[in-house]
Amino acid sequence: MILKDSYLNTRQKFVTICKSLKTEDYSVQPKVFVSPPKWHLAHSTWFFEQFVLSEFKEHYKIYDEDFAYLFNSYYNNAGKRVLRPNRGLMTRPTVDEVYQYRNYVDEQMVEFLNQDPSEKVKKIFELGIQHEQQHQELFYYDIKYILGHQPTFPTIENNIHLAEIEQPSKxxxxxxxxxxxxxxxxxxxxxxxxxxxxxxxxxxxxxxxxxxxxxxxxxxxxxxxxxxxxxxxxxxxxxxxxxxxxxxxxxxxxxxxxxxxxxxxxxxxxxxxxxxxxxxxxxxxxxxxxxxxxxxxxxxxxxxxxxxxxxxxxxxxxxxxxxxxxxxxxxxxxxxxxxxxxxxxxxxxxxxxxxxxxxxxxxxxxxxxxxxxxxxxxxxx
Incomplete structure (x- = not known):
């Protein structure tokens, strides 16, 4: 699979698994270890902007200078950031703005990947793909915690099932x-x-x-x-x-x-x-x-x-x-x-x-x- 297809498929999957969320679901943080879905979507986007586009794309224009502070996670070398317990306090940027941010970075990444990046960049790019997929898994942990601690136990569209164990252990x-x-x-x-x-x-x-x-x-x-x-x-x-x-x-x-x-x-x-x-x-x-x-x-x-x-x-x-x-x-x-x-x-x-x-x-x-x-x-x- 070429780099561009790998990138677009991975990025689209995150959007797809979030499609049945309500707007109110995106910003909730009931515990320190739970990150809001909106933060995951923005943080995984910031990763590509910070470590690929800003470093290697000529004349790249940062989408919003505040986003590095809002959506950095634990990378001290990348600058100051919002403390983890405060991720759920951010009502701004809105959910729509976060998706606009994703679209902007995606367009810039596709343009960049069409230029056949160096081997060094490809290694960082692959790490970014793996990082995005990790956050897709973390999204399921977090949204289950968010919804599983509400009185009516709401759910989202998904195809996640644990298989039954039919045979005795050997x-x-x-x-x-x-x-x-x-x-x-x-x-x-x-x-x-x-x-x-x-x-x-x-x-x-x-x-x-x-x-x-x-x-x-x-x-x-x-x-x-x-x-x-x-x-x-x-x-x-x-x-x-x-x-x-x-x-x-x-x-x-x-x-x-x-x-x-x-x-x-x-x-x-x-x-x-x-x-x-x-x-x-x-x-x-x-x-x-x-x-x-x-x-x-x-x-x-x-x-x-x-x-x-x-x-x-x-x-x-x-x-x-x-x-x-x-x-x-x-x-x-x-x-x-x-x-x-x-x-x-x-x-x-x-x-x-x-x-x-x-x-x-x-x-x-x-x-x-x-x-x-x-x-x-x-x-x-």
């Missing part, structure tokens, strides 16, 4: 040995996947299935949320202080568990994998089953034998750099490296992940208390 044995870890192909990857290296693994067995809602209800009904012996100290504090008794979006109605999904408020489907759980909950469930979570290296080695992609899978690995990790200079070097502390790795992909983000070496990462992402549990013994 245990796949992985032999003891030294294994290669990290990205090795001449294809796109993030810098945190590089630094291919060897690790020694003891023999282990990993489930070929994710933990189901039925399994998790058994965990709840056993009194697990009241049993401190199952939890990390931080996890126990987290569920106690926040009065957590079930996964995100779960509610008990007339004695039966229901959950908010992107299809609406429905009875919990017992055959689907449990989703929207924190690392703390995943760990406690594993303790309850007298098993454990895989390390990210165990997961990567086993990935050839498991069917993944329904939910991001928590691992018991801290997010740390691989050997010989190096980051790019300037703002783009802030993409991953500076977050390598106090976060845990998730592997795989989810039903809201772009197709080309699903690879066995992809290292997603979140703080252990986060539940709004599409996260699930796979066990090891």
């Amino acid at each position: 245990w796949l044995k992985i032999g003891e040995g030294v294994y290669d870890i990290g990205h090795k192909y001449d294809t796109f990857c993030y810098d945190n996947e590089l630094g291919r290296h060897k690790v020694f693994l003891h023999e282990f067995e990993i489930s070929d299935q994710l933990v189901t809602n039925k399994d998790y209800i058994d965990f709840i009904e056993s009194g697990a949320y009241k049993n401190f012996n199952l939890w990390h100290a931080e996890g126990w504090d987290f569920v106690q202080q926040n009065d957590i008794v079930a996964p995100e979006y779960w509610h008990k109605v007339d004695g039966k568990w229901h959950q908010y999904t992107l299809q609406g408020f429905l009875p919990v489907n017992l055959k689907q994998p449990v989703s929207h759980v924190s690392l703390y909950e995943a760990y406690a469930f594993a303790e309850w089953k007298q098993m454990r979570l895989p390390t990210e290296f165990e997961w990567e080695v086993a990935s050839k034998q498991i069917d993944y992609g329904q939910l991001w899978e928590w691992t018991n690995s801290a997010y740390l750099p691989y050997p010989n990790f190096s980051k790019a200079p300037g703002a783009l070097g802030e993409y991953n490296g500076k977050f390598m502390i106090n976060q845990m790795v998730l592997r795989g992909a989810s039903v809201v992940t772009a197709d080309n983000h699903s690879r066995s070496t992809y290292r997603n990462f979140f703080h252990p208390e986060m539940r709004w992402q599409f996260s699930g549990i796979r066990l090891v013994k």
